Amino acid sequence: MRRWLNGLAGAVAGLLAWQALIALGDLPPFILPGPIRVAQALWANVLLIAGHAVVTLAEILTGLVLGAILGGLSAILLAASPLARSALRPMLVLSQAIPVFALAPLLTLWLGYGFWSKVAMALLIIYFPVTSAFFDALVRTPADWVGLARVMGARPAAVLLHLRIPAALPGLASGLRLAAVYAPIGAVIGEWVGAAQGLGYLMLLANGRARIDLMFAALIVLVLITLSLHYLVDAVCGSLLRRMST
Amino acid sequence: MRRWLNGLAGAVAGLLAWQALIALGDLPPFILPGPIRVAQALWANVLLIAGHAVVTLAEILTGLVLGAILGGLSAILLAASPLARSALRPMLVLSQAIPVFALAPLLTLWLGYGFWSKVAMALLIIYFPVTSAFFDALVRTPADWVGLARVMGARPAAVLLHLRIPAALPGLASGLRLAAVYAPIGAVIGEWVGAAQGLGYLMLLANGRARIDLMFAALIVLVLITLSLHYLVDAVCGSLLRRMST
Amino acid sequence: MTAWSRRAFARTRDEEPGSCFPGQPAPSLLLSGRVKIGSATIVGPVALEVRGGCWTCLLGPSGVGKSTLLALLAGVGDHVSLEGDQRAGDDAPLAGRVALMAQSDLLLPWLNVLDNVTLGARLRGERADMMRARQVLDRVGLADLAKARPATLSGGQRQRVALARTLMEDRPVVLLDEPFSALDAGTRARMQDLAAKVLAGRTVLQVTHDPAEAARLGQEVLLLTRSGLSRVEPPATSPPRAFDAPDTLVFQGRLLRRLLEV
Amino acid sequence: MTAWSRRAFARTRDEEPGSCFPGQPAPSLLLSGRVKIGSATIVGPVALEVRGGCWTCLLGPSGVGKSTLLALLAGVGDHVSLEGDQRAGDDAPLAGRVALMAQSDLLLPWLNVLDNVTLGARLRGERADMMRARQVLDRVGLADLAKARPATLSGGQRQRVALARTLMEDRPVVLLDEPFSALDAGTRARMQDLAAKVLAGRTVLQVTHDPAEAARLGQEVLLLTRSGLSRVEPPATSPPRAFDAPDTLVFQGRLLRRLLEV
Amino acid sequence: QDRLTLMLDWFVNPDHGPIVIAQEKGYFAEAGLEVEVIAPADPADPPKMVAAGRADLAVSYQPQLHLQVAEGMPLVRVGTLIDAPLTCLLALRDGPVQDVADLQGRQVGFAVPGVQEALLAQMLRHNGLTLDDVELVNVGWSLSPSVMSGQVDAVIGAFRNFELNQMEIEGIAGRCFNPEDEGVPAYDELIYVANPERLDPEVVRRFLSATERAVQFIQAHSEESWAVFAGSSAELADELNWRAWADTVPMFAAHPGKLDEDRYIRFAEFLRDAGLINKEQPVGTLAVDLEAR
Numbered sequence A, B: 001m002r003r004w005l006n007g008l009a010g011a012v013a014g015l016l017a018w019q020a021l022i023a024l025g026d027l028p029p030f031i032l033p034g035p036i037r038v039a040q041a042l043w044a045n046v047l048l049i050a051g052h053a054v055v056t057l058a059e060i061l062t063g064l065v066l067g068a069i070l071g072g073l074s075a076i077l078l079a080a081s082p083l084a085r086s087a088l089r090p091m092l093v094l095s096q097a098i099p100v101f102a103l104a105p106l107l108t109l110w111l112g113y114g115f116w117s118k119v120a121m122a123l124l125i126i127y128f129p130v131t132s133a134f135f136d137a138l139v140r141t142p143a144d145w146v147g148l149a150r151v152m153g154a155r156p157a158a159v160l161l162h163l164r165i166p167a168a169l170p171g172l173a174s175g176l177r178l179a180a181v182y183a184p185i186g187a188v189i190g191e192w193v194g195a196a197q198g199l200g201y202l203m204l205l206a207n208g209r210a211r212i213d214l215m216f217a218a219l220i221v222l223v224l225i226t227l228s229l230h231y232l233v234d235a236v237c238g239s240l241l242r243r244m245s246t
Numbered sequence C, D: 001m002t003a004w005s006r007r008a009f010a011r012t013r014d015e016e017p018g019s020c021f022p023g024q025p026a027p028s029l030l031l032s033g034r035v036k037i038g039s040a041t042i043v044g045p046v047a048l049e050v051r052g053g054c055w056t057c058l059l060g061p062s063g064v065g066k067s068t069l070l071a072l073l074a075g076v077g078d079h080v081s082l083e084g085d086q087r088a089g090d091d092a093p094l095a096g097r098v099a100l101m102a103q104s105d106l107l108l109p110w111l112n113v114l115d116n117v118t119l120g121a122r123l124r125g126e127r128a129d130m131m132r133a134r135q136v137l138d139r140v141g142l143a144d145l146a147k148a149r150p151a152t153l154s155g156g157q158r159q160r161v162a163l164a165r166t167l168m169e170d171r172p173v174v175l176l177d178e179p180f181s182a183l184d185a186g187t188r189a190r191m192q193d194l195a196a197k198v199l200a201g202r203t204v205l206q207v208t209h210d211p212a213e214a215a216r217l218g219q220e221v222l223l224l225t226r227s228g229l230s231r232v233e234p235p236a237t238s239p240p241r242a243f244d245a246p247d248t249l250v251f252q253g254r255l256l257r258r259l260l261e262v
Numbered sequence E: 001q002d003r004l005t006l007m008l009d010w011f012v013n014p015d016h017g018p019i020v021i022a023q024e025k026g027y028f029a030e031a032g033l034e035v036e037v038i039a040p041a042d043p044a045d046p047p048k049m050v051a052a053g054r055a056d057l058a059v060s061y062q063p064q065l066h067l068q069v070a071e072g073m074p075l076v077r078v079g080t081l082i083d084a085p086l087t088c089l090l091a092l093r094d095g096p097v098q099d100v101a102d103l104q105g106r107q108v109g110f111a112v113p114g115v116q117e118a119l120l121a122q123m124l125r126h127n128g129l130t131l132d133d134v135e136l137v138n139v140g141w142s143l144s145p146s147v148m149s150g151q152v153d154a155v156i157g158a159f160r161n162f163e164l165n166q167m168e169i170e171g172i173a174g175r176c177f178n179p180e181d182e183g184v185p186a187y188d189e190l191i192y193v194a195n196p197e198r199l200d201p202e203v204v205r206r207f208l209s210a211t212e213r214a215v216q217f218i219q220a221h222s223e224e225s226w227a228v229f230a231g232s233s234a235e236l237a238d239e240l241n242w243r244a245w246a247d248t249v250p251m252f253a254a255h256p257g258k259l260d261e262d263r264y265i266r267f268a269e270f271l272r273d274a275g276l277i278n279k280e281q282p283v284g285t286l287a288v289d290l291e292a293r
Ligand SMILES: Nc1ncnc2c1ncn2[C@@H]1O[C@H](COP(=O)(O)OP(=O)(O)OP(=O)(O)O)[C@@H](O)[C@H]1O
Pocket: C151, C152, C153, C154, C155, C156, C157, C182, C184, D037, D040, D042, D060, D061, D062, D063, D064, D065, D066, D067, D068, D069, D079, D103
């Protein structure tokens, strides 16, 4: 309840800051329209925006789930095998060092302009934070625990499964919290590169038509999706970790 | 020494994978040129690329330093004051939930098309991972330590300074490692949105002139900058943490 | 002050446990009631009185709630609730007058031994008394390890660093939770002597499992069991007693029998 | 086998410390040389012989290297280097034949007590013997806490969970590092009896600071000091001895004197 | 029914009128074609996709075609959508830039670096200036906002049928300087390109004649065709598109298949002079006229 009130207060503060920005920064509406104009545009185009939002949400969720699975497995692989580590780690950093934008034509060439190229984009953008946060935690297992497990006759795989992975779950949770925020960006970038639907498409289209209020209405919806996702992942990870550690 | 060998092996593996991708994926050079063509383009345009790279590097480094400082201070502020937390946390997530692209026109309007709008972009993109990783670690201080400090008569500020911050430095390091990879992306996006120099600009220019090999040469330099930065931050954080904890 | 009020005051003082160092300012501690964590009662109704300026040993079976009581007294039992009353004998607030050595050493891994020992001063924003810190380290036998990190210390060495850190705190009330449990007999005896000397005249509540230790150090010996708190009368001699003095040994035997009966 | 070779073999056996349970398969442990961490010598040249099937108590001042020796014997001393030789009396590798109870309890915070106790089986991919685990938990007095998380346990309760976990490991060699240090006298005596019974016939090396404990349990008592390793002859009776039997008390006194001299 | 994948140069806008009308009025279907229309956000992508065989046809720009062919991409112009330059140099009507020569010492923005600098350079040279006399900035896709907000004094790369209307809606009047009036040879703004190795001339011919029918319909029924266009998608029905439609209708190439070889020869020369290509480009490598056999 208090959290919700806080959230509400934050939202109101955000809106006020936005309005103040416009008033003080003397911003014309074609650069940044005010909250009321955007609310009007949102209301007038609610069906249109909702349709595009559903598409983007599906891309985000699929990318998030696949990225979390892939990132988690990669981190485990990296932690499990020094060979994999020396071979794959530069790849991992590389996968992030190459701006997704540069990869976009490749992805669209392979995956076409449909659903999967956006999913791939969202996946690509969250793969690194998930993998790197989880991996960092996986290699930080206290040596004493590992020693004990070895004395008990555990094979490396068992140490990983029963000890290092559970001990590293808070790290995975940090990664997922970041991922929840980045996945929407990935999907939208994917839509910017080429799409016929989705919030990213709608934003570019509105921008090209100088309908900045519509663009910001779509943006607001995107921001709301991102915030919900972030708090959802936060709550789920939090309750799982709490159940694990008390 | 072994690290370097590993890195070299990784680079060679990367080049081979690249070449294999072209051979197997049947990719024409205007989608993805091979490593040799890109190397030739790099060599032929080395002065041009170096000039733009210097600009981008300056933007990245400035953004990274400022972002690390700002992110670190924000995390401390959030951790120190419950008031700040309830007011600023939604803002923090918001700052990331809004795609930087959407903010770009605003930034360029305020900061112009020069150096500082790119720095702002790099800063904006790394602010969230730094703040959130550090903050997560700051609120995870073992309760027993905090209790002991309280018995010893420590004010909250002293607990923060002498206990919670040092205990949370590994979290800050994780955030900085991510930041090292994201800052270049921020700078390049900034250059894409509006610039007259820098690697991002050069990439756009080459793409517009259908000189894909030059575009990839600039991309490779960007990737190298990112990798160096990542390993540099990794090494610095690692040695600092090691000095702190043994 | 009227005669009546003086009498009333005297009576209140009378009802309180007498100090071992009359005239000393170290307050007594009073805690009565039921101690709960969540909805579970950890310690049934007890009335704990720790006499001001005395060295009190608290013994009792594992898990009976000794550490929980110490946490309450130190004011760090955020997860513990007391259904009852707790105060210092002089009715002034206890905050700022207590030092606590918890059951785990709580050394900060990124600080070396010397910095851990002077942590209190640094946390209070005071200048750390480096000379005294080095003296205390010397007395606990760790002068050579002043620059070592906690991770490189043995269990007993870590415990002595925690002891040194507690001795650096100049507080009238000192709570010690099994402070010598990881030490060999020789080191333990020396640390007991040291603590007894440094903390003389303060209100000390020490949890211990070692009847010999209680027999050496205790001016008061309390036994906490599931059925409640009881006093065991210690030898009349003043601590630290010789470990092989006849009355020490006799008391130690009696206490051990009581402990084994629980 | 020729007569000569048989004699030679017999002699080798002779040179080894005799077993307390002749005919038992528990191997003796031999370690000789200098123990270093980095370039610092932690334990000067020693020759440690732990007799097969015997309960050996190892005492010594804090920081002298007892835990380090145990880590070497258990094969977890990755940061420790031995300049010398180490082997089991039967010359077979020790891996898979050792159980270790380290000085800190090493409980996994996300597992409840029962799951911590059966950790070994799970780590080996075996079916955990839940019935035996519950029995052992009952014997260490924690049957009620089977579902509790380590964070909600008292220090002594945690130590008993670690003990139960070690007792669940069916290994011929058992290394115990101060296994009863956080227990009250009554619980401690019960745990000693339990361990002595469960581990009878195994090669046990127990680090302890309590001379009374060594007097109760030790079939061999070793004293490690900076100047080296020495044997103290324990009572001839077989452990666990009554804590107040005259020869126990006499030995305890003698041992204490040796410890205080160090 | 033959399947045909067509990539637009950008999101659907009035420039694509004939394609939308042909689709909506069923001209493609009547020509035995099933046309899939894809709209990308980066205009550099469609030619690549066509060259790589991912799409059959792409809407692209003549200047880009010269550069892409020079870089070895297998592309050829097969038809024309808009046969006049749309690009212009855009400034504020009431601003300090009343003439191209007024740009001296001022900031000029551009959207996509590449050919546009060459156009600007020629326009400047025509007015006695050089590129060194102005400061160039890439302003991304916010062309008109950067002019309206005064961040730059002019932008090159605006479309005269689009950005002018956009500014007018915002209540700020703009002014266009046309490249063909300032010394740049005339060229086809929007063309259809195909991969010469995979091209099926018969199918493309059918495609072009269907769009030709659409152009005729549009030019005969301007009002009605707007209704068809706006009705094809909810996002298209707005004031800007409505205004742009009116300005675009007269510009559609009446004979999409017809090739004006001269334009390609002269523009190749222009680009060679500007240093953007360094080889002769025979028309045959750039463009084909599928009707002339
Ligand atoms: N990583 C390390 N680097 C340097 N010295 C170390 C390291 N680890 C342990 N030591 C030193 O090795 C010595 C032996 O430690 P060990 O834990 O074996 O002592 P112990 O006999 O078990 O003592 P206690 O009875 O206090 O547990 C100690 O003096 C300690 O400081």
